[in-house]
Amino acid sequence: MKLNSTKPGLKTLCPSRLLCQRIKDGLPRLIIDRLPGSEGFTETGWCKLRDSQGAFLSWGVVDPANNTIHLISSSENDPSVDLVSRFENALNKRSAMEALNGEVVRLVNGPGDNLSGFTLDSYGDTLLLSLESWALSDLVDYHFHKVMATLKPEHIILKVREKGRKPKGRIPERALLGLPVKGKISVKESGINYLVRPMGSLDTGLFFDLRGARREFALNAKDKSVLNLFSYTSAFSLASALGGARQVVSVDTSPECHNWARENFKLNNLDPEEERFRFIKDNVFHYIEKLVKRSEFFDRIVLDPPVRSIVGTGRFFLKSDLYKLVASCLTILSPKGRLLVTDNTMQGTENRLAQQVNKGSERAGISCSIIKIFEPEPDFPVHPLWPKGQGVVSMEVERS
Structure with missing residues (x-):
């Protein structure tokens, strides 16, 4: 539907006094089921927020699929002008990152x-x-296109990451500029070449919110043995190999991801068939058990798991099971070895991740210490009133 501020039935919301102040301070979104009378917000549309005195606070877009009201404009007369202004401001903030020209970079980071x-x-x-929902798609108008066009791209792809509407890995998408991008294209991160697939699946093949962690991990990989668990397209493996690791083992259940990883190695003039590189198709838990039985240890381990993983009868859920994986990793980590562990639930915090690490340490009966907590990358800012917007929390742990 078109989001029209003159549409009959436009909703008006009068939040509590405390919430009004947070909105004035710049709160980026509201959670619908935490609002009084939330049962009325079941359809996509505009919502005007006012305080108890009737003074305008913000325009919001009701997004029932995500249980959210996106607060997208503080301009009562024309919310689209304010929205585009916010978009331009985000791009201008990235001017300090001109050194990354030609490399992957996030230009707008949501809240x-x-x-x-x-x-x-x-x-x-x-x-x-x-976009998080079709509720926002009608806001991508001529003015949005005009702002993006200033970057002189050859292609602009729109994806809608709507919850619970499409089979896993498939989402609605279309080309806004240029022809649809078929297959993979080559990009750079920290000077390393990676193949990404802009269209055709939920993820592109490279999560560059871990850019700094990957760069530092590679710097400490020289002459080390490296184990990359849930390796996906093996970005950490490739960076470690180029950093001089003497052994790199990548573990994932997907043959397609391993083939993609081999392509990335070849793209950087590395032979994936070298003896020091191994691509293992296996369940991570099962593979760790094999390593324990063989008394095989690694100097560096990457533990960057998905939010959930279901393979055969195996079930893994990041929120409840991460500490178990931490414990397992500590049992195959060499003394003074280092484990890089992440939480990408979008609700993780440094304290919660530290608790998982400590719980895993207790379970394994192996002491360790957190030696590094990685700050968000500069192109992945976190809103001070919405810390859940931090996409990934990562830290490095050293075994005692």
Whole structure:
């Protein structure tokens, strides 16, 4: 539906006094089922927020699929003008990152840039605009196109990451500029070449919110043995190999991801068939059990698990099971070895991740210490009133 502020039945919301102040301070979104009378917010549309005195606070877009009201404009007269202004401001903030020209970079980071529900990523000459819901798609108008066009891309791809509507890995998408991008394209991160697939699946093949962690991990990989668990397209493996690791083992259940990883190695003039590189198709838990039985240890381990993983009868849920994996990793980590562990639930915090690490340490009966907590990358800002917007929390742990 078109979001029309003159539409009959436009909703008006009068939040509590405390919530009004948070909205004035710049709160980027509201959780619908935490609001009084939330049963009325079941359809997509505009919502005007006012305080108890009737003074205007913000325009919101009701997004029932995500249980959210996106607060997208503080301009009562024309919310679209304010929205586009926020979009331009986000791009201008990235001017300090001109040194990354030609490399993957996030240009708009949702709530962190006061643009709840919107992200914009640059993959060289291809821009990828992602929305959390169709509720926001009508806001991508001529003015949005005009702002993105100033970057002179050859392609602009729109993806809608709507919850619970499409089979896993498949989402609605279309080309806003240029022809649809078929297959993979080559991009750079920290000077390393990676193949990404802008269209055709939920993820592109490279999560560059871990750019700094990957770069530092590679710097400490020289002459070390490296184990990359849930390796996906093996970005950490490739960075470690180029960093001089003497052994790199990548473990994932997907043959497609391993083939993709081999392509990435070849793209950087590395032979994936070298004896020091191994790509293992296996369940991570099962593989760790094999390593324990063989008394095989690693100097560096990457534990960057998905939010959930269901393979055969095996079930893994990051929120409840991460500490078990931490414990397992500590049992195959060499003394003074280092484990890089992440939480990408979008609700993780440094304290929660530290608790999982400590719980895993207790379970394994192996002491360890947290030696590094990685700050969000500069192109992944976190809104001070919405810390849940931090996409990934990562830290490095050293075994005693």
